[in-house]
Structure formats: structure tokens, C-alpha cells
Amino acid sequence: MARRLADRLGWRLLDAEIVQLVAQKLGVSPEVACIHDEQVEGFAQRLFEAMSYFSPPVLPNDVAALNVNDITYGLTLKQVLLTAGELGHVVFVGRGAQLTLASYRDVLHVRVVAPLPKRIERVMHRAGLNAAVARELIHKKDREREESIKELHHCSITDAHLYDLTINTGFLDLPCSTELALRALDLKAQSLFHPSGA
Numbered sequence: 001m002a003r004r005l006a007d008r009l010g011w012r013l014l015d016a017e018i019v020q021l022v023a024q025k026l027g028v029s030p031e032v033a034c035i036h037d038e039q040v041e042g043f044a045q046r047l048f049e050a051m052s053y054f055s056p057p058v059l060p061n062d063v064a065a066l067n068v069n070d071i072t073y074g075l076t077l078k079q080v081l082l083t084a085g086e087l088g089h090v091v092f093v094g095r096g097a098q099l100t101l102a103s104y105r106d107v108l109h110v111r112v113v114a115p116l117p118k119r120i121e122r123v124m125h126r127a128g129l130n131a132a133v134a135r136e137l138i139h140k141k142d143r144e145r146e147e148s149i150k151e152l153h154h155c156s157i158t159d160a161h162l163y164d165l166t167i168n169t170g171f172l173d174l175p176c177s178t179e180l181a182l183r184a185l186d187l188k189a190q191s192l193f194h195p196s197g198a
Contacts, residue, residue: 001112001169004178006091009185014084015093021080022073068164074152094145098162106192108185111163112177114170164188 006013014021023030081100084090085107092101098109114122116138122136149157160166165184167177 001167001174001177001181002091002093004174005170005181008182009089011089011091012084013017013091013093018077018080018092018095019108022076025076026072038088078124084193095152096149099149099155102162107166108181108188109163110181110184113164113166113168118170 002015003013005011020030026120077095078100081092081095081097085091085097085101085104088106098111101107102109114133119138120131120134123129123138124131127134127137129137146157157160165181167180169177172180
């Protein structure tokens with residue numbers, strides 16, 4: 001739906017490209033950045049970083065992979081989202097953009113949901129996986145996203161107050177969902193330029 005929405009608006013879609021932009025800003029490979037995408041730093045990583053401040057430092061031999069941690073990635077991601085948000089005409093997919101850009105009145109925050117069986121079917125079709133593997137992948141990504149939002153923003157990704165609109169694509173097809181999002185965007189823009197009571 002995000003691709004179709006971006007195409008209809010003539011805007012740029014930022015999904016996997018966000019990881020590449022963050023990697024470029026951090027000076028690391030996209031593969032290293034991808035490790036930290038929508039992840040949270042665990043207790044072991046925090047302990048390791050605390051130990052690096054001891055004198056002499058208690059560090060393993062290979063520290064190259066630890067130059068980027070989840071906190072560094074998260075701060076850089078936030079900078080990328082804010083910069084792109086300032087430029088405007090962008091459709092973001094995930095990565096906590098609804099929270100990073102929460103104070104932007106001219107941003108429409110849409111949550112797209114679907115029943116689990118429909119999501120499994122879509123992942124099976126898109127990735128060529130069987131139902132069991134698709135289900136596990138969905139549960140894993142959902143957990144990672146939820147934990148990431150809790151860790152970085154101290155709230156739940158399912159909080160309805162984070163969104164202007166929630167669309168259930170299990171019941172609305174892609175064209176209808178896109179039209180609904182476009183209409184909501186238009187109505188929000190109108191309300192910004194012509195506030196009620198003015």
C-alpha cells in the first residue's frame with residue numbers, strides 16, 4: 001500500500017532505503033546497519049559497553065562490529081527521519097516514524113493492519129515460504145517492532161493515539177485502502193489550512 005500511495009502522490013517512499021541512509025550516515029555497510037534495524041539493545045550489549053569504560057578497558061579482540069550499537073543506530077535513524085520529514089513529500093514505512101514525527105501537524109500517521117491468516121498468506125506469496133515459516137517470521141518481526149518501540153519511545157506500537165487512521169487491509173483491498181489514506185491526507189491538509197471555527 002505504501003508504494004502505491006507514494007506513486008499516486010508522486011512522493012518518495014522510504015522503507016528499506018532508510019537503512020541505507022542510516023548506514024551511509026554512520027559510515028558502515030547496509031548489512032551492519034540492517035542488524036540494528038528495528039532492534040533493541042540487550043542487557044549483554046549494555047554490560048559490554050559499561051565494561052569498556054573500565055581502566056584498562058575490558059574489550060574483546062574484534063571490536064569492529066561493535067562500532068555501531070542499537071542506541072547509535074536509533075539516534076541516527078531519528079536524524080534521518082527528521083531530515084526527510086523536514087524536506088516533506090515522503091511516505092515512511094515503519095521505523096517508529098509515527099513517534100519521531102508525532103509533533104509534525106502536517107504528517108498523516110496511518111497504521112495498516114490485517115488478520116494473521118491474511119498476513120501469512122501474503123508473506124507466503126511474497127517470500128515463497130510455507131505457512132509455518134511465514135507465521136514465525138511475522139511473530140518475530142512483530143515482537144522486534146514492539147520491543148524496539150517500547151525501548152526507544154516507552155510506548156506500545158498498538159496505541160491507537162499514535163495514529164490518525166488505522167486501515168484493515170484484510171477487508172479493504174489495496175485500491176480502497178490507498179483511496180482511504182489519500183482522502184484522510186486531503187482532509188487533514190484541509191483542516192490545517194481551514195481550522196474549524198475560523
